[in-house]
Amino acid sequence: MPMSAPPTNRFERRRATTRQALVRAARQILAESGDTSVSIQVIADRADVGFGSFYNHFDSKAALFDEAVIDALEEYGRAIDEFLDGVDDPAERIAFGVRLSARMAGTHPEIMRILRHRGLGHIHSDRGLSPRALNDLKTGSASGRFTFADPEIALSALGGSVLALLELRLGRPDGDSDEAAGAMAEMMLRMLGVPPGEAREITSRPLPSAG
Amino acid sequence: MPMSAPPTNRFERRRATTRQALVRAARQILAESGDTSVSIQVIADRADVGFGSFYNHFDSKAALFDEAVIDALEEYGRAIDEFLDGVDDPAERIAFGVRLSARMAGTHPEIMRILRHRGLGHIHSDRGLSPRALNDLKTGSASGRFTFADPEIALSALGGSVLALLELRLGRPDGDSDEAAGAMAEMMLRMLGVPPGEAREITSRPLPSAG
DNA sequence: ATTATCTATAGATCTATAGATAATGC
DNA sequence: ATTATCTATAGATCTATAGATAATGC
Numbered sequence: 001m002p003m004s005a006p007p008t009n010r011f012e013r014r015r016a017t018t019r020q021a022l023v024r025a026a027r028q029i030l031a032e033s034g035d036t037s038v039s040i041q042v043i044a045d046r047a048d049v050g051f052g053s054f055y056n057h058f059d060s061k062a063a064l065f066d067e068a069v070i071d072a073l074e075e076y077g078r079a080i081d082e083f084l085d086g087v088d089d090p091a092e093r094i095a096f097g098v099r100l101s102a103r104m105a106g107t108h109p110e111i112m113r114i115l116r117h118r119g120l121g122h123i124h125s126d127r128g129l130s131p132r133a134l135n136d137l138k139t140g141s142a143s144g145r146f147t148f149a150d151p152e153i154a155l156s157a158l159g160g161s162v163l164a165l166l167e168l169r170l171g172r173p174d175g176d177s178d179e180a181a182g183a184m185a186e187m188m189l190r191m192l193g194v195p196p197g198e199a200r201e202i203t204s205r206p207l208p209s210a211g
Numbered sequence: 212m213p214m215s216a217p218p219t220n221r222f223e224r225r226r227a228t229t230r231q232a233l234v235r236a237a238r239q240i241l242a243e244s245g246d247t248s249v250s251i252q253v254i255a256d257r258a259d260v261g262f263g264s265f266y267n268h269f270d271s272k273a274a275l276f277d278e279a280v281i282d283a284l285e286e287y288g289r290a291i292d293e294f295l296d297g298v299d300d301p302a303e304r305i306a307f308g309v310r311l312s313a314r315m316a317g318t319h320p321e322i323m324r325i326l327r328h329r330g331l332g333h334i335h336s337d338r339g340l341s342p343r344a345l346n347d348l349k350t351g352s353a354s355g356r357f358t359f360a361d362p363e364i365a366l367s368a369l370g371g372s373v374l375a376l377l378e379l380r381l382g383r384p385d386g387d388s389d390e391a392a393g394a395m396a397e398m399m400l401r402m403l404g405v406p407p408g409e410a411r412e413i414t415s416r417p418l419p420s421a422g
Numbered sequence: 423a424t425t426a427t428c429t430a431t432a433g434a435t436c437t438a439t440a441g442a443t444a445a446t447g448c
Numbered sequence: 449a450t451t452a453t454c455t456a457t458a459g460a461t462c463t464a465t466a467g468a469t470a471a472t473g474c
Contacts, residue, residue: 011425011472018427037248039462050428055464094228120331120378147407149394157368157374157398167331168363183360187368191402196358222446222451231455261454266438379428 019057021047026068031110034117036065072114075127079108080129082210090140091194094158095185095203097129099135102181103207104171116166123159124152133158140192147193158188162173230268232258237279242321245328247276283325284339290319291340293421302350302405305369306396306414308340308347312373313392314418316380327377334370335363344369351403358404369399 025047029038040061044051050163058064083100088095105112123130134155140146148154165184168175182203189199236258240249251272255262269275282351298304316323326339334341345366351357359365376395380388393414400410 009473014471015426040464041462050426052429053427055425063235082246116331120327120374121382121400123378133452142274148398150391152379152393153376153394156379157372157402159394160373160375161368162371163331163375164366164367165335167334167371168367171332180361180364183364184368187312187359187402190404193399193401194408196404220447225445226452251438252436261452263439263455264453267452 005091018047018049018053021049022054022057022064023068023071026064027072027110027114030065030068030117031071031113034113036061037074069114069122070120070127072111073122075126076104076108076111076115076128077132079104079111079210080132083208086134087208089145089202090136090143091145091189091192091198091202093131093136093203094140094192095189095205096207097133098158098162098165098185098188099178099181099203099207101129102165102169102177102184105166105177109170112166113170116137116163117168119163119166120160123156123163128153129162130159137192145194154192222267228266229258229260231277233268234266234279234282237275238283238321238325241276241279241283242324244372245324250383251374252310263269266352279324280325280333281338282328283322283371284302284333284336287315287322287326287339288343288406290322291343292419294313294419295343298419300356300413301347302400302403302409302413303356303416304347305344305403306400308344309369309373310389310392310414312340313376313380313388313395316377316388320381323377324381327374327381330374330377331371334367334374340373341346341366341370348403356405359402364409365403368402370397 022043028046029035029043038087040054042050043061043064044054055063060068065129080097080100084096087096090092099110115122119128120179122128134151137148137151137154139153141148146154156178161184165181169175169180186199186203189202190196194202233254234407236254239257240246240254251265252262254272256274265275269278291308291311295304295307298307312323326333326356330339333339336342345362346368348357348359348362348365352359352362355364371393380386380391395413397410400413401407405413
């Protein structure tokens with residue numbers, strides 16, 4: 001799949017702007033209610049775009065919402081990369097990834113609310129946290145830092161646990177989110193075969209800041 | 212909430228039959244596509260019930276689908292209880308629960324497909340596997356068999372992991388389901404603080420049969 | 423000249439209800 | 449007499465398209 005070329009002229013830029021407005025509206029709706037039975041009219045109104053323009057860009061509501069999820073996943077992946085750049089130890093990367101995801105529930109609520117509703121079907125996607133985590137799992141397994149039977153099953157456990165943590169934090173915003181995320185990260189490391197003492201130590205390290 | 216009394220006369224039995232037909236139709240639809248935008252007409256047809264009868268029992272489609280999920284969760288809980296009756300060790304119960312859930316993807320596909328689509332919001336429900344697992348987590352924590360910071364976070368990780376395993380197995384029916392479930396169960400025990408060797412041994416025990 | 427957007431609308435579909443019909447209780 | 453179910457339908461809503469309008473390319 002070739003990377004879509006950036007718009008070259010006003011026509012393409014205008015077209016891209018309209019499409020983006022629709023995708024942004026769809027993202028808002030996914031984050032707020034997750035109710036995709038909302039009418040196309042409502043989506044177009046929210047995007048401040050003529051009703052007919054919808055069909056200029058998408059064949060169906062499902063196609064738009066699918067793209068909106070992809071869009072959120074890409075942004076999630078870029079945010080994770082910014083933070084994890086320069087962190088090499090797979091165990092540290094996994095623990096940071098879990099803790100950052102929980103923190104992003106506060107800093108990037110739209111993205112994380114979308115993943116809460118739609119993430120389960122993307123745990124083995126090649127976008128978002130998953131491909132990065134899968135790489136870390138394989139690296140850590142090869143170096144002996146992790147011991148588990150199958151990277152795909154480990155990724156499932158990790159992804160499902162992060163989604164359940166999001167569900168918990170976004171559903172009940174009370175309680176200490178960082179503490180909960182730390183407890184989850186520590187459990188993930190133990191699950192992967194990191195000795196308990198070491199798992200705790202790694203999890204207690206300060207989170208890196210972006211960039 | 213009082214347990215609904217069993218129907219006493221023909222009127223109530225007939226009413227219960229119609230309601231049950233609607234719930235069963237909703238369960239089928241949830242399992243097949245999970246698409247709740249299907250029309251009430253289609254649901255009534257599938258239930259072989261007059262269209263107007265729907266409003267005799269439910270205010271909205273959402274109310275019906277919510278009840279259908281509850282219904283599936285209750286059946287899931289009863290099935291788990293049948294298998295785990297007589298198993299006392301919390302670690303063994305947790306491992307069996309994970310492996311049984313994966314096996315039920317084959318033996319009880321409707322229930323498990325419903326949970327795949329709707330389970331994330333019920334990880335802390337008082338129906339299904341969750342209340343049983345939470346009890347095991349607390350018992351095991353009290354006896355020192357498990358070591359984790361917070362039973363709610365542990366339940367989130369366990370529930371999210373089981374849902375991700377279901378997603379994996381129901382989405383790609385190839386591969387050895389029992390093997391994947393065993394690998395997942397072993398990781399869950401390690402996550403909870405069971406030593407790796409013991410986690411492996413417990414996971415390798417034969418599953419109990421129902422009753 | 424070409425292309426995207428916008429407005430207006432035809433036709434399909436869907437919800438909720440009214441009223442008729444059938445079954446049961448007492 | 450009471451209650452549930454069923455059929456029929458009014459009114460609302462929604463989708464998809466056609467045709468007009470506006471913006472840009474060449």
